[in-house]
Amino acid sequence: MVSDSAGSRIYLSAPELAGTELALLRDALGSNWIAPLGPHVDAFEAEMCQRLDVPFAVALSSGTAALHLALAVAGVGPGDHVFVSTLTFAATANAVRYLGATPVFLDSEPGSWNLDPALLAEALDDAGRRGALPRAVIAVDLYGQCADLAPIAEACRRWEVPLIEDAAEALGATYRGRPAGSFGDLSILSFNGNKIITTSGGGMLLGRRRDWIERARFLATQAREPVRHYEHREVGYNYRLSNLLAAVGRAQLADLDRRVEARRAINASYRRDLGDLPGWAFMPEAGFGRATFWLTCATIEAAAFGADRDTVINRLAADHIEARPVWKPMHMQPVFAGYPSMGGTVAEALFRDGICLPSGSALTRAELDRVIASVRSTVGRTA
Numbered sequence: 001m002v003s004d005s006a007g008s009r010i011y012l013s014a015p016e017l018a019g020t021e022l023a024l025l026r027d028a029l030g031s032n033w034i035a036p037l038g039p040h041v042d043a044f045e046a047e048m049c050q051r052l053d054v055p056f057a058v059a060l061s062s063g064t065a066a067l068h069l070a071l072a073v074a075g076v077g078p079g080d081h082v083f084v085s086t087l088t089f090a091a092t093a094n095a096v097r098y099l100g101a102t103p104v105f106l107d108s109e110p111g112s113w114n115l116d117p118a119l120l121a122e123a124l125d126d127a128g129r130r131g132a133l134p135r136a137v138i139a140v141d142l143y144g145q146c147a148d149l150a151p152i153a154e155a156c157r158r159w160e161v162p163l164i165e166d167a168a169e170a171l172g173a174t175y176r177g178r179p180a181g182s183f184g185d186l187s188i189l190s191f192n193g194n195k196i197i198t199t200s201g202g203g204m205l206l207g208r209r210r211d212w213i214e215r216a217r218f219l220a221t222q223a224r225e226p227v228r229h230y231e232h233r234e235v236g237y238n239y240r241l242s243n244l245l246a247a248v249g250r251a252q253l254a255d256l257d258r259r260v261e262a263r264r265a266i267n268a269s270y271r272r273d274l275g276d277l278p279g280w281a282f283m284p285e286a287g288f289g290r291a292t293f294w295l296t297c298a299t300i301e302a303a304a305f306g307a308d309r310d311t312v313i314n315r316l317a318a319d320h321i322e323a324r325p326v327w328k329p330m331h332m333q334p335v336f337a338g339y340p341s342m343g344g345t346v347a348e349a350l351f352r353d354g355i356c357l358p359s360g361s362a363l364t365r366a367e368l369d370r371v372i373a374s375v376r377s378t379v380g381r382t383a
């Protein structure tokens, strides 16, 4: 998909094959388990549970499906509030709306770009005193880095509000030595095409309560009652992961450690070769964890750099390099206009100035050099 010949397109986060996918796929096809259940689904769930040290998991068709079911099993429904990191991809907040609940958007802290734990504690204390607690909190681990999950989990525990960890972007990262995706009462992962491991499309819901994960599995299988004929007492969904895709996922998961190191090495190269630019600042790696740098992100202070974020992205695009702005915060999105928010200026500044650079684990040295040269050529260039 990506070659390093001059002028070929460099993608933000291209998928990379581990090399063992075909053997596992052949096994899945040969056994005729071409269904949204089967031995590779079971093994993929078990291997992920072991990797993240979480007892229960259900493999699903997407991270978005996992978020939807996480909120459903946590009991979220119409009239409820859910506190959500404002700086995230729309899927996080969309899932809240699927249940007819109201998202309340909370700002980031500058040290990790993730949910501000002090703001969350304050918001929960205030809501608790008013008897208006949210039904759940969703903390997002952005761009391969965990949020400050200990105080976030502590604030949720104090008020007995379920914490959902959206670790879609952070598989392979750790927080105080423990894996991303192991902190929420429920946690979700994504395996879409640009993630650190991919099944082309897929996701997983993990948790410590067997009853919650079993309920999610039930809802994901059209809520079919366990009787011989087709009996349905509630509305279900078709959200299970195919056994073929689970086979791909297993091959990819076995290669995860190498991928984390590859993305960290790319980040280190960018830091070395772009760190001296005026007004340029990389997303910090917070002292509480080890990031994967799924995407290497930075902010560009336009006055000091001599060009703004969009000028840099345009230059890169002209050089056939895909770069993107940092997520536009949910409280600024037209679709969520009118929903409550707390703070927001940190996330707004990160969106205004933030850029994501090509970071795929298959990126070559020559491609990296092209990105670096292209960024450096924009310094002092006005739009």
Ligand SMILES: Cc1ncc(COP(=O)(O)O)c(C=O)c1O
Pocket (backbone or CB within 6 Å): 061, 062, 063, 064, 065, 088, 089, 091, 092, 140, 166, 168, 169, 189, 190, 191, 192, 202, 203
């Ligand atoms: C933070 C976040 N949450 C949720 C999702 C949704 O995952 P999926 O695309 O697998 O539905 C994504 C990525 O797409 C994401 O980046």
